[in-house]
Amino acid sequence: MRHHISIFITIIAAFMLMSCSANDAPDNRKISDDAPIIRLMDADARGLDPQIMSDLSSVRVAMDQFEGLTRYDENGHVILGLAKKMQVSADGLIWHFTLREGVQFSDGQKIMAAHFARGFARIMDEKSASPHRALFGIIKSVEPQGADQIVIKLYQPFPALPQLLAHPAMAALPFHRIDAVGDKWTQDRPMVGSGPYILSSWQLNQKLSLVINPQYHGSRPKNNGVDWTPSDNKQTAMRRILARQADISGDYPESRQEWLQKNYPQLVRISPYIGSYYFVFNLRKTPFNDARVRRALSMAVNRQWMSEKMLGGNGANISNQPAYGVVPPSLYDGAAYRPYWANWPMEMRRTEARKLLSAAGYGPNNPLSFDIRYNSSSEHRRAAVAMATMWRDIGVDAKNLNSEASLHFDMLRRGDFALARSGWIADYAAPENFLAIHQTTSGSQNYTGYNNPAFVNALEMAVAEGNEKKRMAAMQYAEKIMMDDNIVIPLYFYISRALVQPYIRGYEDNPANIHPSQFIWRTKEAMK
The missing domain is CATH 3.40.190.10 (Periplasmic binding protein-like II)
Structure with a gap:
């Protein structure tokens, strides 16, 4: 695993060093004051x-x-x-x-x-x-x-x-x-x-x-x-801002954050954001209709490394916080969901993951193999590549498939995937907004196909609770049911990054x- 991670760090470094010179310098173009x-x-x-x-x-x-x-x-x-x-x-x-x-x-x-x-x-x-x-x-x-x-x-x-x-x-x-x-x-x-x-x-x-x-x-x-104006390439969007060809970009490459803060600090905006980034399993068919397989893969992901190193953060003040659940900690007064294995050393987690896969019938003679789908973005690609690299050490062969955003989410709504990039940005600041989409009443937005009556009942009881303190505890219980079923692989909680x-x-x-x-x-x- 150490060898795989070192290879991936080299790849990340290459991404971070791309186009750090004259190509990123602004030219003399200007936007007129009365333009849209x-x-x-x-x-x-x-x-x-x-x-x-x-x-x-x-x-x-x-x-x-x-x-x-x-x-x-x-x-x-x-x-x-x-x-x-x-x-x-x-x-x-x-x-x-x-x-x-x-x-x-x-x-x-x-x-x-x-x-x-x-x-x-x-x-x-x-x-x-x-x-x-x-x-x-x-x-x-x-x-x-x-x-x-x-x-x-x-x-x-x-x-x-x-x-x-x-x-x-x-x-x-x-x-x-x-x-x-x-x-x-x-x-x-x-x-x-x-x-x-x-x-x-x-x-x-x-x-x-x-x-x-x-x-x-x-x-x-x-x-x-x-x-x-759509710009699905964050590097291109960044260059347009630097060239004064646009006023606002709602994001920029995480790997360029330190460079931007050093060279263009007046442009960079960073703020807490009520959202979570995760990959969803398709529970409707093999291999992910088996909870042991889902848990094994989730355990083997080093979220700490991904949020602090892969994303190019620059210290705790601006790094994305690693996630084990889907509800941001700010909505629980800082007490986000953590599974029982979250504090285990990575080698202990990988050992347990191999045992789970073996119990599910996967091993050297029958390796687990599947595709990871993600929509066009270097950040999504890096997340998929990082997980695939980490899973090799537990005998898993995961291949990456990329598609543009509209096709990607159409496939998620149709259930035409095995594991796919997803996430949720709050419509309103409450835990149920992150939980309610994972029930059958959400229709095609319930990408995983999750259907657990215990979760639905717990969520309904939480929503009906009038006492705020008891309501938050009930929400946490509903999330625990869902996350103990490992229907998604949370990676980190969002922070908003913009160039203005x-x-x-x-x-x-x-x-x-x-x-x-x-x-x-x-x-x-x-x-x-």
């Missing part, structure tokens, strides 16, 4: 319907186009959106919202309470195939009372409801267009929306352009529009890593 804000994202949006799409790129674009009863401000805090007033009953089960006067869609049609009732019904309708049904499962009903009053009833008290309602899937959607043309409503140009921007054009894999919505109820955005031009204002670091475009603007320094 250019935001780089790691993949193109996979669609425009916020109730159907769940990938991070699509959600971020949708948040610029659609607004609900609540929304996020520049600090990642939830504030009132289309609603001007919010009240909650003493038992926490009934929430009343009052719409602002005169709110309209971008085409001038009035936004009314009925839009939110229809939106919720569309999410929960099985015919819509919305991946967000489980996310909004806490809601019992959404009822309009007149034109401007909305009553939301819950199955259990849920203090995080305002965060949940800020998700674009529960925004006001133009049902007059959906009724008229069906699914083709997203083909309108400009596309009708309820948020601060409307879509003017979309060149696939090139640029998604948003212009200001003239009917928006709030203050005019502080810029003249936004160009969301020094002349940009309104991009405020926050744990939710939410940065609404309407608050972002350039100072005159951009013209220099």
Whole structure:
């Protein structure tokens, strides 16, 4: 194993030394002060319907186009959106919202309470195939009372409801267009929306352009529009920022962090982030329908080395924290899940892993072999290569398969994989948001196919618990059931890394890593 790791360190070093000279130096190109804000994202949006799409790129674009009863401000805090007033009953089960006067869609049609009732019904309708049904499962009903009053009833008290309602899937959607043309409503140009921007054009894999919505109820955005531009190569995105060809990149190569902080510290943004990075097993078929095999592979992964060395971190202040569970420690007051073997020496863990594989029928005469799927990214590739290298020492032959993001996640939804890169970024800051996707009610988002009634019952009891302290303990118990089944291989908890031009204002670091475009603007320094 030591020999394998030394080989991999050499590979990592090669990655880190690539293009550290003149190719990374900025040229004299400049972005004009009145040009749209250019935001780089790691993949193109996979669609425009916020109730159907769940990938991070699509959600971020949708948040610029659609607004609900609540929304996020520049600090990642939830504030009132289309609603001007919010009240909650003493038992926490009934929430009343009052719409602002005169709110309209971008085409001038009035936004009314009925839009939110229809939106919720569309999410929960099985015919819509919305991946967000489980996310909004806490809601019992959404009822309009007149034109401007909305009553939301819950199955259990849920203090995080305002965060949940800020998700674009529960925004006001133009049902007059959906009724008229069906699914083709997203083909309108400009596309009708309820948020601060409307879509003017979309060149696939090139640029998604948003212009200001003239009917928006709030203050005019502080810029003249936004160009969301996909760049699945983090190295290329970094070079575009250094060349002043873009204003913001939502990520950069982890291996270049030390170099960037030394040479361009004014660009680097690092912040805690409520998200977890993991690989998912397909539990529907061999070999990963056997829990012994899953546990063996998870035990043999050196997470500490991967988070501290492989990712190119620079000390505890900025390194990703190793993960053994899926819920970030900040949501448990620092007490994240750890299995009984987490503190064992690596050689002891590998010895136990070999025993588990042998008991499952795998060994020198019948080696375990499978593919590791990941979407295009040098970081995902390095994670897959690192695990494959570590597993060789327990007699496992794992091969890597790469595909672009949309194809990768389509295959996950279809269950066409053995082990694949995945992860989760919080829709709202609560443990259940990380756990609920791993149950059958999540449909195609339950990538593993996990179906354990004990886990489902434990999660339901946790969600129903009104006492905050007992609720957190119940959530931890539900996660323990799931993680003891080893349905995923957690590697680390995210931190957000971004490159932001020094002349940009309104991009405020926050744990939710939410940065609404309407608050972002350039100072005159951009013209220099």
